[in-house]
Amino acid sequence: MKKFLAIFLFALFVTSAIASDEIDELDDFDADDDELLREIEAKHVAKEHARENEAAKVSVTKLAEAHAQDALVNNKIPIEIDLCAKVHCSAGKICQIIDDAAQCVCVPECPEVDEPRRKVCTNLNETWASDCEVHRQRCLCEQNDPKCTNKEAAHVHIDYYGECRELPECSDDEMKDFPRRMREWLFNVMIDLATRNELPEYYITLIHDNEKNLTKRWADAAVWKFCDLDVEGDKTISRHELFPIRAPLLTLEHCIAPFLETCDENDDHRISLKEWGKCLEIETDELTEKCANMTRKGQPIEA
Numbered sequence: 001m002k003k004f005l006a007i008f009l010f011a012l013f014v015t016s017a018i019a020s021d022e023i024d025e026l027d028d029f030d031a032d033d034d035e036l037l038r039e040i041e042a043k044h045v046a047k048e049h050a051r052e053n054e055a056a057k058v059s060v061t062k063l064a065e066a067h068a069q070d071a072l073v074n075n076k077i078p079i080e081i082d083l084c085a086k087v088h089c090s091a092g093k094i095c096q097i098i099d100d101a102a103q104c105v106c107v108p109e110c111p112e113v114d115e116p117r118r119k120v121c122t123n124l125n126e127t128w129a130s131d132c133e134v135h136r137q138r139c140l141c142e143q144n145d146p147k148c149t150n151k152e153a154a155h156v157h158i159d160y161y162g163e164c165r166e167l168p169e170c171s172d173d174e175m176k177d178f179p180r181r182m183r184e185w186l187f188n189v190m191i192d193l194a195t196r197n198e199l200p201e202y203y204i205t206l207i208h209d210n211e212k213n214l215t216k217r218w219a220d221a222a223v224w225k226f227c228d229l230d231v232e233g234d235k236t237i238s239r240h241e242l243f244p245i246r247a248p249l250l251t252l253e254h255c256i257a258p259f260l261e262t263c264d265e266n267d268d269h270r271i272s273l274k275e276w277g278k279c280l281e282i283e284t285d286e287l288t289e290k291c292a293n294m295t296r297k298g299q300p301i302e303a
Contacts, residue, residue, distance in 0.1 A: 092135025121164035162251035186221035
């Protein structure tokens, strides 16, 4: 259990830093699917965005200095305005000033990464040095830039973290024991987030109330993760919404993909709360929807 928890906590670090074809079926993406997965991807590349935004600030600073110099030469009063301050660019892009207007452009270059754990495998079965490189290449190919190395990359997505590899099969015994391990992991992650004050007060209360009741604590943890993954807020989890839980873990826990596949009992490419509970072997009467939409003050609002 300690080994399993350590693996998952490492994955939690990867997703905050930041498979099989059966799970994603990326070749069948439509425009809405593509946009949703990009939004989910972007949520897990905060550090890359920080680096990209820093590069943008450098560009803006240079432009501001050029304007100031021009003002001195032409006896004008310089006005310092950060045109990129309120511009948000998607993954793989940064804001730059072009013709005195803020525009999102492809990242000129990504930071060099020597850490093997930062490598990612895409749906094209290609290994890239970092998620930044993947997003940059996608941007270049979308804009038909000569630096695009593969036109298919216009729809490339991160499949999982780590180098592309042939993943081992999940044995029957491993699959049989996986729901128990998953339940324990979910609750332990809740404890870890609560300790770091990164969990809404609503769920922290649940932890304290049910810590000694295994059935209730597993149910609460299951509902928490279900609501956390439900980006669209439609009370179901699409296979694309499973990205944050599957991509970081696949190379570390090879049973995660087939396990999540079995959760979609009716094969409609969406997992309901009832299916989620059954998959985790939790009694359905213990699964009360308690998803809390948090206000800015951190007060829960019943969904």
